[in-house]
Amino acid sequence: MKTENQRAWFLVAPVVLLVAFNALVPLMTVVNYSVQETFGNNQFFWSGLKWFEEILTSERFQAALGRQLFFTFTILIIQIPLGIIIALAMPRRGIWVPVCLVLMSLPLLIPWNVVGAMWNIFALPDIGLLGYFLNQVVGIDYNYTRDPVAAWITLIAMDVWHWTSLVVLLTYAGLVSIPDAYYQAAKIDGASPWAVFRYIQLPKLSRVLTIAVLLRFMDSFMIYTEVSVLTGGGPGNSTTLLSIDLVKIALGQFDLGPAAAMSLIYFLITLAVSWVFYTVMTRNEGK
């Protein structure tokens, strides 16, 4: 029994072709590179799963992965609550709404490398506004080019500055879409602001917050440009996140085999996390 017209699938063909060229072919090449060794000149020698084993057991990779996870979880723990708080504090009507929205959008409009360069100069201890202020006025010995802790604080502050707005805007959109009837009912019952948040706003926001967490997780897990411009992975290796290390191996050392193996492991992590988020989101949808 034929119930549906399947011809619509042909309309997907151009996208399939596009994805094949810009995603599948490179991905297949990476898989091919990951099991071989090359010294350039298009000469390849089989090396089996050696690179995978080496990368997985190398302290360097494990350290970079640890730093990456630490970075991602730190910014999530800061950005998600902060974003919710700011969104709750934003006006719902009146002339201040567009002002707030534009102000919130501004950091998102700035290119990654410019954000890195801004914070690089902003935090310089001798000439940067923040660095100079902390050193000369507050009297803290703050130098992100020398001290790993200062570098990490600068890095996290930069990411919070750049991306909290995204959480704010998503949360705000979620808040605005809650019908007034819920608030009126809460008012009649004499609910406290906390109860309103806990039993009305948070459940209604759960879906949009899942998207916010997913987006922030993926973006921060793949962050490269800002860190590269701000610290370049330093001082030493203290801010060398996965992507920075990957570029060092692939383009610095030109070890294409290990770099391919590492990027596949990296890809598998992001794929698994995305799948978990997607499953959680669509599962809530069905019920």
Next chain:
Amino acid sequence: MRRALAVLALPLVPLSAAAQQTQGWGQLNQQAETGFDWTAPAFKDTGIGWMAWTPATLAFFGVILTLILLMCVLEWRRPGGAPRDGVLGLTTTRGDRLFISLLGSAYVFIGWLLVMGTPVWGGLALALVWAAFVFWKV
């Protein structure tokens, strides 16, 4: 007499040179003929030489492509994707189950490499067990 023999042998000199060419120094810088090799470069002198294909990686993608095509055929013969509620509390179609099997298998191999190292035959067995479990219960 000896000289006559030498003269007779003269025409053979080029032959012996040719023999050296094929057996001695001529062997250098020649690919040894070993028949089909799963790990030798494939399509080396074609336009996709830069993709560094080998028969082994070709087979790897071939298996995945075959599985996807099999899913297409199954969907065509029995539409709907056979959804069910599995032990993980998820509603999965057979496409979901294939994806979970493949992704889980990748992690099985990663775990095997971390704990046992190469070779990964044991990891392959575990991955197959995992896939069977996913298609049976999840």
